Structure formats: structure tokens, C-alpha cells
Amino acid sequence: MEMRERILAIIEKNSRVDIRELAVIMGAEEITIANELQALEEEGVICGYHTMIDWEKTSIEKVTALIEVRITPQRGQGYDHIAERIYKYPEVNSVYLISGGYDLMVTLEGKSLKSISSFVSEKLSTLDGVLSTATHFILKKYKDHGTILHKEEDAREKVSP
């Protein structure tokens, strides 16, 4: 793997690793790592550094929904224009164009079922070009962004040859 792919593989899993430590574990110079990170940020390869939170373990109520959206693409703009009208809403977490039975998959975070259903009925389904929507509420997250959300114990014997 090239240097940048190796950097990305590490920080995709742990964005808090600092430049000094990255240099140590990759066997490279700090300056090389710093330059590569800066380039990756400037080129937009690295788009942000986020934190994975298991909201279930907090006192904050959150509801997440996956919404399948079927739309009519518009002449000259395809799906992009309508996707933009959807993703500009701050409560929308992600918007993907999907192959198969529907067109856009939208994930949405809200405080309650009600806030999500009113977003769908008032904002999303009334957009020009939206043919239909199907809303799925997420009941439990087992694994997210490659991380299993419950800790597993080290089952090994403490000392072995």
C-alpha cells in the first residue's frame, strides 16, 4: 500500500491518533506524515473527523430512520438537483444514490418518531419529482462504521508460551 492509503486506513479507524504517533507506527518521518495529511485535507480526500457515539447509552433520545425515495430524474440535472434539495436539511445525515428498486437512500436523525414522520410527510414527499417514500426506523445498532457497539472481553489466558 502507498503511504496515503496506509494513513487513511489508520485514521479511518482512529482519527485521534496524532502526527507523532502516526510517524512511529508507520515507520516514517513526522514531516512526511504532516505533509501527506495536509494534502489529503486540501484535496478533500479527508472530509472531516467525526466521533462515533452510542447514543443509546446517553440520556438523549434519538431516532434514526432509513428512507427509500423514488424520484423522477430531471432533464439536464439527473438526480443531483433533487438530492441537493434533500441533503441541505440539517437533520438529514446521509443521502446516497442507489441502484435497484428505488433511487435515493436517505438517513435521517430526529428527536422522535413524530419529528421524522412530519419531515417525511411535509418536506420530503412534497418535493417536486418525489414519486414515493418508504420509511424504516432503526430499532438497534449492532455495528456501525465497522465498529461493533458492545465491548468484547479478552478471553485469552493471561500468560501462555
Next chain:
Amino acid sequence: MRNPLADKIVDIKPSGIRKFFDIVNEMEDAISLGVGEPDFDTPWRIRDEGIYSLERGKTFYTSNAGLKELRTEISKYIKRTQGVTYDPIKEVLVTVGGSEAIDLALRAMINPGDEVLIPQPSYVSYEPCAILADAKPVIIELKAENEFRLTAQELRDAITDKTKVLVLPFPNNPTGAIMEKSDLEAIAEVILEKDLFVITDEIYAELSYKDKHVSIVSLPGMQERCVLINGFSKAYAMTGWRLGYACAPALIMEQMTKIHQFAIMCAPTTSQYAAVEALRNGDDDVAEMREAYNQRRRFLMHAFKEMGLECFEPYGAFYVFPCIKEFGMTSDEFAERLLREEKVAVVPGTAFGDCGEGFLRISYAYSLENLKIAMKKIAKFIEKLRAEKNA
């Protein structure tokens, strides 16, 4: 009542690691760096094949030597990694871990009184297995200044007219040392000249961080003199599946298979089905684990450098072997104090041979987060020791 025991067994010392294990187990919150097995779970695709084989009712004995499809995959693996051809029918044997293969190879080749050369520090079972096979074990003490590699001169110095077999344990547990092609060529020359045989234990072959692992069997004239041992425990994180293998010339393999047939019958069937998947589709998983180990290895070397703790750079397995001679304590004393005072468990080098005195085995089969905490504690501990010494 008569003594029910055999003297030969009673005289064998129990593993030095056992004593330490008991102390560590007393302590609830100790951080252990003492484990000789991967921290990763077996990759899911491999576990899934094991489960699937159970669902299909593949719960019977396999042939003594192992599933033919597994032996074929093993043969292909050695071909693609070492360029050496073994006949899957007559020259490959699936065993219960690499450890069984060590035992079989020694028993198949040794006559009473034959000398077996065992470089140390090394894995704990070579010497007892040699004794059980009625061999006379002859220890070659490897040296830190050679990065714990075996030199041709050390080998020559240990050979007598009774010497028959050399055990070659590289990449090495506990030192992390490797033997590169040029090192092996020098050894091979002596092996040919003195008409010896080699049991090459390459269980850590996939965990090599410098270049790809080179096996001595790939050198001219060596295949017919070698028993190659490898397995699934370390590369594929499959320790609990108990599955290893040996590749050897048919002449030797026929006898090894005979012992295996009578003592073991066959290796676990479920594990064998899972292992087929490991060899067919496991390369990416191995590469990912190797990269993680390598990052930790570099982290530890850096941490020791910052502490001013002497340690040669190991290029294999998942161990580092720092020197603690500056503190004027035995490995046992150091390890026990480190455990009691900072609650970090490491294994004294002496568990792997007397010449491990003055060294510690530190395993990096742990997450970086864990290693970071442990290194802070070790740094604190040696600061304290240095202060004591200067007081």
C-alpha cells in the same frame, strides 16, 4: 504400592511459564503482555466455514493424514510461497497444532542417544519432546549481539559425531528473531557437510516484517533433509482450533503418519474444513493482521528507545525481547517486581532457556491502546529502578 510413575517424565522440569502464570492469575487487574497467541478473533469467513461444515454434518473422522482438499491447499501454499513442491498424498500431514508435528518429527527420526541441537531462547516444547523421544538435547545459546540468529560457527561448535537433527525455530518465539536467506545458506552448508537433518518450525512465517519469509526447504539439497512445520494458529488467529501441519519427504512422513495414526487418529474435522477456507481466501485477513502487528512493533521499539531500554529490532512473530541487564536483577526478579508494583505481566526470558537470563519477552498481541498504558507503566518502573540504583 509401587511408584506408578516413569522416571523419564518425572525428571522433566515443568514449564517455567507455569509458575508465573499462577502469580498473574492471583492479580485481578494486571495488564498482561504475556500471551503467546493473537488478540484477533479468527476471521469470520473461516469460522463460518467451520460452522457450515457442522451444519452439513461433517462430524466424522477424516483420513489419518487429513482432508485431501486441505493437504492439496497446503501443498499449493508452500509452492506459491517457497517454490517447493510437496506431494499432498505422501508428503503432507495435518496435525493437532504445530506442537504435535514437533513431537512426531522427533520421534520419527531419533534413535536413543542421538543428539538434537536446540537453539535457545526458543519455544518451551523442543527440549522435553526431544527427551521423550530418547534424544540427548544439546542447547545452542543464541546471542543478542547476533540478533539471536543462529550462526554457522555456533552450529559447527555444537556438532559431535552423535548429532542427527537441528531444530530451527524461526521466526522465533520469544525473541522475534528471523533468519534471512543468507543466514540460512550458511547453515545449509553445514547441514550438508555434516549429513544432518532439520526440523524447521515456521509457525510464525506469515508474521515477518522485513521481507517475505524464506524457508530453508527452498535452498538446494535441503528439502530431502527437512521436516517443515507450520500451522494455522498464528497467521490466521486460530489457536483454539488446534491445527497445524508438517511437510516432509515421503520416507520420513510415512513414519510420522504412523505415530499420528495410532496416537491421534486425525486432526479435528471442523478445524480442517475451516482451514481450507483460510488457505483459499485468507490472504487479505493475514495481511491486515500483519500490518496491525507491525504498527505495534514499531510503537514498542520507539517506546523502548525513549526509555533507554536496550532492545535489538526483531523482524518476526509478535514478541520483543528487551535486555534488562543494566538493573542488576534476574529476569524473574524483574518480572515479579514489575507485576507486583506496576501490575504489568511480562514473561521472564529464562522461561525459554537459561540463556534468556537478563531478557524479558513482551508480546504485542494486544491493542495499541493497551500497549500504550503498559509502556507508560514500564517507563515509570524503570525510572524508579534507576533512581534506586543511583541513590
